Amino acid sequence: MKFIKAHATExxxxxxxxxxxHNDVTPDQVAFLCDRRAGVGGDxxxxxxxxxxxxxxxxxxxDGSVAEMCGNGIRAFAHVLVAEGLEDAREFYVDTRAGVKHIRVLxxxxxDAVVAVGMGAVEVTGVSTASMGDHQFAGLGVNVGNPHLACVIPGLTAAGLADMNFVAPTFDPEFFPEGTNVEVLTELRDGxxxxxxxxxxxxxxxSCGTxxxxxxxxxxxxxxVEHGTVTVNVPGGAVEVELNEGQATMTGPSTIVFRGELSS
Known part of the structure; x- marks a missing residue:
């Protein structure tokens, strides 16, 4: 089977x-392929x-588990469709476990590619907390087709965020029964x-697109602020997110690193 190694903001x-x-994959096969030492390597x-x-x-x-949606992944997915000649259009739709997404390949x-994705509805599910080592955060529960706890830390600088000891968080399992992604954020400044x-x-x-x-x-x-456009800087680069009337559009890069074929 042919494969491609790609990244979107790393x-x-x-x-x-x-x-x-024709070729569904088992959790063990996924974990092997994503292993950075024994397999191809990937998030x-x-x-x-x-x-x-x-x-x-x-x-x-x-780890082989099934996920509803991946915002960076869908940019890479769309890029591969166009780069490999599987899709001639520059505007089309991709179905995911979190619903159908509108794609524009800019x-x-x-x-290399730049892709805009209509991420659909953004639902605020409430306020909750998480702990990460010695740090405790309050954050906003947000559903973007998958669960997130997005924690804005007052006074945190970009340098302070980079220096933070980032370890596996604990969170409220009743608020997030299926688990959650946890984002730690600086306050909005200059967009x-x-x-x-x-x-x-x-x-x-x-990076994490959703x-x-x-x-x-x-x-x-x-x-x-209810609506607006935010540049979100991550260790792997930056994306632009526009929020308007509860709907989100994310625009960012994709890179194909190499192509190959699996022997078995």
Whole structure:
């Protein structure tokens, strides 16, 4: 089976081309392929499938668990469709376990792309807390097709965030019965925030696309602003998130690193 290694703001993926949906993968196979020492290496795996005339992104976390949606992953997915000649249009739809997403490929070649994704509705689910080592945070519960706890820390600087000892968080299992992603954020300043994220089923990653949407929602709410556009800076780069009337659009880069073929 052909595969592609891709990343979107350094959130990296093994992408399997399985248009005819003949090669489902087990959790153990996913974990092996995502292993950075024994496999290809990645934060997750994307399987490119065509079902009932619509593209479907089958996304798995690095531990093999099934995930509803990945915002960075869907940019890489769309890039692969165009770069590999599987999709001629520059505007199309991709189905996910979190619903159908509207895609606009703003630019693309065999290695680099810029993709805008209609992320759909953003739902604020309440306020909760998390602990990370010696730190305790209050944050906004946000559903972007998957769960997030986005924590804006008063007075936190970008340098302070970078120096923070980032470890596996604990959170309220009653508030998040399926687990959650946890974002730690600086306050909104000049239309920007800085973010680090601990992803459910993965650990800390260089970026999380749905997390940047949750981050934008949280920093705007913290600033008392209902709508707006936020540049979310992550260790792997930056994306732009526009929130308007409860709907989010995320725009950011994708890079194809290399192509290969699995022997078995």
């Amino acid at each position: 959130n990296d993926f093994v992408v399997l081309i399985d248009v005819d949906d 997750g795996l994307l399987r490119v499938v065509r079902r009932d005339g619509t593209w479907f992104m089958d996304y798995r976390n690095a 630019s693309a070649d065999s290695t 920007q925030t800085h973010m680090r994220v601990w992803e459910r089923g993965v650990g800390e990653t260089r 997390g940047t949407v949750a981050a934008a929602q949280a920093v705007l709410a913290d600033a008392g």
